[in-house]
Amino acid sequence: MSSSIPRFAAVSAVVASALAAGLLAGPSSAAAESTVAEAAATDGAAGVRIHDIQGTTRVSPLVGKQVTGVTGIVTGVRTYGSRGFWIQDPEADANPATSEGVFVFTSSAPTVAVGDAVRLNGTVTEYVPGGLTSGNQSMTQISKPVVTVLSKGNPVPAPVTISDESVPEEYAPEGDPAAGGSINGLTLDPETYALDHYESLEGMNVEIGSSRVVGATDPYSELWVTVKPWENDNERGGTVYGSYESQNTGRLQIQQLAPVSQQPFPKANVGDWLDGTTEGPLDFNQYGGYTLVARTLGERVDGGLEREVTDRQHKNELAVATYNVENLDPTDPQEKFDALAKAVVENLSSPDVVALEEIQDNNGAKNDGTVAADQTVKKFTDAIVAAGGPAYEWRSIDPQDGKDGGEPGGNIRQVFLFNPARVSFVDRAGGDATTPVAVTGEKGDAHLTVSPGRIDPANTAWESSRKPLAGEFRFRGRTVIVVANHLSSKGGDESIVSHHQPPNRSSDARRLLQAQAVNAFVKDIEAVDKQADVLVVGDMNDFEFSGTTQAMTDGGALRPAMLSLPESERYSYVYQGNSQVLDQILTSPGVHHFEYDSVHINAEFADQDSDHDPQVLRFRP
Incomplete structure (x- = not known):
């Protein structure tokens, strides 16, 4: 079973299905907050902030609309595949269901840098990785942006930690029968459902601590870890999928922002560990869903996994x-x-x-x-x-x-x-x-x-x-x-x-x-x-x-x-x-x-x- 589908296909679509939500980011520097707050005050955008764009369901309440004067700090820049950058508002609202981060799709290589405070105008869209018929959730993004850099060198908003304690045990809510079983229109409940928790952090700066690898590095320079090392584990380090109701909520895909030509990606087996902190924006893609795209990547620690040898059959077997x-x-x-x-x-x-x-x-x-x-x-x-x-x-x-x-x-x-x-x-x-x-x-x-x-x-x-x-x-x-x-x-x-x-x-x-x-x-x-x-x-x-x-x-x-x-x-x-x-x-x-x-x-x-x-x-x- 293999795939020849190109990775990170950049296909944007405006649809009535898919992304929003957020947990509060940690406190950011006063200087960065001031830069963004002043920009918002002087812009004629009627006070639209990132959490207003993301809303409390998977679909932005502003999908298809033009927004102006949206402000935030750049937390990550992607120069390959689906090119663009993430911004985050350092002034979070009080609603844990609204994300403070969003991806800005630029199509060509972005000219901003991590730590830039920016103000931008653009169109709110919902991008469905894999296409509209794939059934995938969509990702809220801002397309066709016009970007103004207000200042440089600002601290990135403090990451939200994803851990065994923060991720709920239940995987997802039941879809709405009136909407064909879709969860798009349901208000996010990030304290009850794992998918809602991840969705509430979409586009935000997040981090994980030392985590065990449960999916080996693939040819596309990505791997999987779990933040719940005890969840349906086996002695070789994996996470076993034992039923349709056992979705293993602690799994998270890991990529890195830097192209592998500039920074090698760790070659890890199941049972290895990413030791230390892995930090970066939380993305969503068709090849695994919620993905931490790392600015900072933990160090691989060899778990010593060996290939098995079965017993030889006896003469009469x-x-x-x-x-x-x-x-x-x-x-x-x-x-x-x-x-x-x-x-x-x-x-x-x-x-x-x-x-x-x-x-x-x-x-x-x-x-x-x-x-x-x-x-x-x-x-x-x-x-x-x-x-x-x-x-x-x-x-x-x-x-x-x-x-x-x-x-x-x-x-x-x-x-x-x-x-x-x-x-x-x-x-x-x-x-x-x-x-x-x-x-x-x-x-x-x-x-x-x-x-x-x-x-x-x-x-x-x-x-x-x-x-x-x-x-x-x-x-x-x-x-x-x-x-x-x-x-x-x-x-x-x-x-x-x-x-x-x-x-x-x-x-x-x-x-x-x-x-x-x-x-x-x-x-x-x-x-x-x-x-x-x-x-x-x-x-x-x-x-x-x-x-x-x-x-x-x-x-x-x-x-x-x-x-x-x-x-x-x-x-x-x-x-x-x-x-x-x-x-x-x-x-x-x-x-x-x-x-x-x-x-x-x-x-x-x-x-x-x-x-x-x-x-x-x-x-x-």
């Missing part, structure tokens, strides 16, 4: 793994193949069967009709041998060109690797991109009509999505059926900082239908053999508590092996500081005893070979 290798194709550097191969051999201890997701065709994203992936798989299996692993054989089915979604031209698919020295694959001809696999019985044993085969490929649930790949294996005289999945992504879902609360999760409907199709297939197997050994594995793109997982398990056909782990260990992916489940292995009732491991080697690290952690299950068929 079959080890089955699933691993999303993130759009692997022959144009990737050899270093990526080598790193993934080393992980299979060393961290996964050379499983007997490995179901791979996101294997691309032989020329990757080049869209020329190529669908074969034999070169991709050979390059990978050769790298595994070079790393000291087994000489895996493989089985798969090439998709129809452009029919399985993913990166355009890439034709991603699932692939089975298997170690022929330990397990055999039962080949039955006839499986192709459009032929459905079925179940047949022989002396009470369930078998596949084609192997490998695709489950119900004509079902509209799989339109522009990967079709499940079923394969029949033999291990020590026992039949084991493995179904490799890569369900539809969460693309199109609203984020958890949406102005709809709860957010709209439109992608759920497609995955629900897909899960029902898989469940029906497993029930066909179990109708022939109640004790059949079936493993449903892969990137489910959904949580262990989701409706997708519930549909997979309907009627007791399957059980999520993830639930065998302690709650704090249930995760395979880290998104916006939440350690959460996307990858799963589910077992049929015939799989009585097993050991399960979510092997954490990628998702928590700044250096990743993939963005997913692989899963391994060991059992005796």
Whole structure:
């Protein structure tokens, strides 16, 4: 799961939805207060201050209007991406729901500096990061500004501290049913709801103290911390997302104001710390919501996180793994193949069967009709041998060109690797991109009509999505059926900082239908053999508590092996500081005893070979 969307896209929109609010800033210097107060007194702006612009809801009461003579101290200047600067009024009002800061969108590089006292005219707008259809909250800003610098070198208004004590435990209010579930029109209650608390500080100068990293540094020079280190924590330093009601209110995204060309950004893993004070304006963007854009950044302290190594299977145990290798194709550097191969051999201890997701065709994203992936798989299996692993054989089915979604031209698919020295694959001809696999019985044993085969490929649930790949294996005289999945992504879902609360999760409907199709297939197997050994594995793109997982398990056909782990260990992916489940292995009732491991080697690290952690299950068929 990856994104190619440019960061900080500067798209401004006037809408009736989104930002305002504020907690009182700390006392500022008398000189700065005097400069701003005098300017306000001499301007003919009818006394409009920043807190008047922000108002007490998420949408400015002055949206779309021209304002004149707005005054404040510059607290931050951004010269890249969405260019502009933040100003803050050092004379706060007494209402904790009105912010004293606001972003001024300049489009071109600003000419002001931190500490400037300014007076400006402009238009109040609501900018929706990600666009009007994204469901994101909007950010109140002043656009098309005409700026006058009144004085320089003023102290920045004292920061408001964001801490475990200041951030409420409840995440967000319920949306207004009369407004389609939106919270935009609700008066902010910053002492009750975390989202309201952050919104009340939008645009203001804020700070956090020493904080634990819960989302590793990404390629865009941003990371996530928590100001609540005890909140749903695990022993590796993360914050676990365990339900739709458990939003982990202490998470906060961190960026820096200085371009990385001028000031390197810390390369941090989950479990590291930002030690000391991190201070700067509180922004809102589409890639995580509320973001502290630091003028001053704490120092990274290494938490010592190490990549896990799973136990090797015993002689009589079959080890089955699933691993999303993130759009692997022959144009990737050899270093990526080598790193993934080393992980299979060393961290996964050379499983007997490995179901791979996101294997691309032989020329990757080049869209020329190529669908074969034999070169991709050979390059990978050769790298595994070079790393000291087994000489895996493989089985798969090439998709129809452009029919399985993913990166355009890439034709991603699932692939089975298997170690022929330990397990055999039962080949039955006839499986192709459009032929459905079925179940047949022989002396009470369930078998596949084609192997490998695709489950119900004509079902509209799989339109522009990967079709499940079923394969029949033999291990020590026992039949084991493995179904490799890569369900539809969460693309199109609203984020958890949406102005709809709860957010709209439109992608759920497609995955629900897909899960029902898989469940029906497993029930066909179990109708022939109640004790059949079936493993449903892969990137489910959904949580262990989701409706997708519930549909997979309907009627007791399957059980999520993830639930065998302690709650704090249930995760395979880290998104916006939440350690959460996307990858799963589910077992049929015939799989009585097993050991399960979510092997954490990628998702928590700044250096990743993939963005997913692989899963391994060991059992005796």
